[in-house]
Amino acid sequence: MARILVVDDEEGIRRVLHQLFEYEDHEVRSAGGGAEAISIYAEFQPDVTFLDVKMARMDGLEALTKIREHDPAAVIIMISGHGTIDTAVEATRRGAYDFLEKPLDTDRLLLVLRNALQQQGLVQENQRLRGEIESRHQIVGRSFALRQVLDRVEKVAPTDARVLITGENGTGKELVARAIHRLSPRADKAFIELNCAAIPSELIESELFGHMKGSFTGAHEDRAGKFELADGGTLFLDEIGDMSLAAQAKVLRALQEGIVTRVGGAKPIQVDVRVLAATNKDVEDEIAAGRFREDLYYRLNVIPLIVPSLRERREDISMLVRHFVEANARQSNMRPKQFTDEALDRLQRMDWPGNVRELRNTVERLLILASGASVTGEDVDLLVGGKMKGGGLSGDLLGCATFAEFKEAAERAFILQKLRENDWNVSETARIIDMPRSNLYKKIERYDLVREG
Structure with a gap:
């Protein structure tokens, strides 16, 4: 059962729609004008609103604008007996979900309602899932050691600076990386993660840069790598200390030039990626032992960030x-x-x-x-x-x-x-x-x- 608000200055239209939607087991409220609709909307919080365009005093387009100001996620279907393309375009520009002309066809009306409710359900499900994800990736604590980390996260997040996150296993280095992405201008773009320790050395380049069909055994089709998938967003390289020297050299080139080339390919691909890296190893010891490139370390370690142990x-x-x-x-x-x-x-x-x-x-x-x-x-x-x-x-x-x-x-x-x-x-x-x-x-x-x- 959904909550539906019907707004029309013709009592006959309100009565017919009220009966139709109630018959479909929905909870229905109605209003005879725009000002009344705005008042009812704030209290009723409808899932879908049917809003007439031509009404006295406040017309439907003005009411649409005010409702959307109150609730940017409002699902509003405009109805009009004098529909024109210009009116429909203007209603859509102001955020209307759909535009129906009078006389209203019952089948068409119910179809549009069903589609609107499905979209509303998807939006709510996405919000629920996003809430679960945020909860799962929440950084919890008020200690001084953690506040120092979060203060640095807030300072570095709005920039494109690369961050090297270090700390013991299980301290939450991935959570810190996600927090940086979430607070950055790239937040609406992809956050792509690659655990370098979990990928065999012979496959790490393919994972990072992609490959062309037939470039090696098992390459049955062209495939984009993590750098391409993260274009415009953030690439998080976890356990970077376990990456092979050959892959390190190619990552260095990608960071320097913003260009990657798929394994088996010849065409360079331009990418705009912010790279965050993490490791539980002492990178300077790894450099001394010849297992990590010093030039890559300096490229990644623009902003060092140490996550404290529990x-x-x-x-x-x-x-x-x-x-x-x-x-x-x-x-x-x-x-x-x-x-x-x-x-x-x-x-x-x-x-x-x-x-x-x-x-x-x-x-x-x-x-x-x-x-x-x-x-x-x-x-x-x-x-x-x-x-x-x-x-x-x-x-x-x-x-x-x-x-x-x-x-x-x-x-x-x-x-x-x-x-x-x-x-x-x-x-x-x-x-x-x-x-x-x-x-x-x-x-x-x-x-x-x-x-x-």
Whole structure:
């Protein structure tokens, strides 16, 4: 069911269209003039508006302009008993979706409405997908280290300067590249990404510059490369440190001259591409070892940008956890679980060698495997092994003052985990851990163990 606004100064026309659209199960409102239509539009927010051209006081073209000023995405179909080509052209210029002449043909009317609603649906779907993409590529955090990065992004984005983004794996170098593109004058053009480490060295040139049919085994047709696909937009070369020296030389030429040539081709192709590059390697060490061209490094490293590790911005972890919980809830259509303060504290004290990517995967694991209504500190201890400082032992265990305290804390964690694994079946748990059931009951009471949820 759609919301439809009918605007016409003839009551008979309004009544007929109102009945027709209601019969089609749509919600319909009507207005007898342009000023009334604008007032109703703001409150009703119709999906489609049918707007008469010739009306007293404010005509349809003026009403069309004012509605489009209020809502640039408005879908408006103009109707007129005195249609001319000039009027239709002017209505289209002002943003009308279509133009129908009176007397109105029912079949034609419903066809145009159906097409308009389909377009409206596509627009809304594109907005939803764009929102999901923006959410997925959002840079989350308020730490000083991250603010420094974002400040530099804001300064460099409006320019065409090349940026070399460095940082450990999983820190979000791609997100930074996308943010630069999104804030640049090229934002409405393509953002093309190539992971240089994922492409075999013998195919990297074809991926970058394209190839001609028959130029090598498997080249069954002409194909554009990433530089061509990114023309007018941004090309992001991820893991640039893994690119072969031969490919580096050709990238250097493309940067210097703005020209690429397909593998097996002879015709140079002019391209306008902003190149952003990223690597987790120390490029200067790679240059010293003869694995990276120094001249290419200076071409790419016009603006250096270092993305901090998660260890350098631990204060962002709580915010990142909430972000991943909400994203997971949207994707799985489930109510989000809360992380207790103890759980967040444990996550903040981990080393995170995999950085934000590792944190995201860990949050997803905890949401799936934690049995209670919320994720607790004990869940983190039991389900996120091997990530605490000290060879995988939790901070609580390592914080024990004596060996006796450590043994008690470890025993409590072990028994709790086994009870969870056996759905709190005490008899089965006692059998599996080879402990008399009476002893296990005593341990449960001693450690004040309670089933979650």
